[in-house]
Amino acid sequence: MGxxxxxxxxxxxxxxxxxxxxxxSVNHWMSIVAEHGRFGSLAEGAAPLQFxxxxxxxxxxxxxxxxxxxxxxxxxxxxxxxxxxGDAVFARGSTAWKNKKTGKSVETPKADFWxxxxxxxxxxxxxxxxxxxxxxxxx
Numbered sequence: 001m002g003x004x005x006x007x008x009x010x011x012x013x014x015x016x017x018x019x020x021x022x023x024x025s026v027n028h029w030m031s032i033v034a035e036h037g038r039f040g041s042l043a044e045g046a047a048p049l050q051f052x053x054x055x056x057x058x059x060x061x062x063x064x065x066x067x068x069x070x071x072x073x074x075x076x077x078x079x080x081x082x083x084x085x086g087d088a089v090f091a092r093g094s095t096a097w098k099n100k101k102t103g104k105s106v107e108t109p110k111a112d113f114w115x116x117x118x119x120x121x122x123x124x125x126x127x128x129x130x131x132x133x134x135x136x137x138x139x
Contacts, residue, residue, distance in 0.1 A: 004084035007116045011082065011091055019077040026065045033058045034120040043130045048137040052126075071137065072097040075105060089114045095128070099136045106136035 001009075010032055017025035033039075035058050045053030051067020075096035083090045091114065096107035108129035115123035 003116075004086070004089075006119070007087070007089050007114070008082045008084050010116075010119070011089055011114060012079075015077065015079045015091065019074075022074040023065075023069050026062070026069075029065070030058055030062070032119075032121055033061060033124075034117065034122045037061075037120075037122040037124070039064065039124045041126050042128060043133070046130070046134070048134055049130065052130075071100055073100060075107075077110075087116050089116070097133075097136075102136060102139050104136040106132045108132050 014025070014028055014032060017028050036056065037058070039055040039061050041049075041052035041054075041064075043049040043052035045051075051064050051071075053064075055061045055064060075098060077093070077095045079091045079093035081090075081092045083092075091112045093110055094107060095110045096105060098105045106129075111127040113123070113125045113127075114121055
């Protein structure tokens with residue numbers, strides 16, 4: 001198995017746990033992330049999605065998960081396709097969440113970009129409908 005296939009398998013396992021455990025697999029994500037990587041989100045920390053901002057270390061990235069999981073309950077996280085080339089992998093699918101404060105649910109297409117080095121994630125960026133998420137977070 002080549003490195004591209006191993007990176008896809010790492011992500012398939014991580015996304016599978018993320019979906020099956022409805023977000024209770026943060027430690028698994030931390031186990032595949034390099035100590036000093038770059039992580040970002042299309043929301044870029046805009047209110048009310050302040051947790052979805054840039055991070056530059058594994059420990060700082062925990063803030064993303066804490067913010068997400070304190071405000072949202074996962075309904076599903078489905079990845080339908082993986083495209084790998086060299087050290088990069090794109091994962092495309094959809095996700096749905098329910099805001100704990102407003103009770104509103106949101107579903108959006110989702111694309112995640114991953115870059116690996118020596119079997120660890122060194123870069124991540126997520127793309128999704130930030131307007132839908134923001135609307136669901138406001139009463």
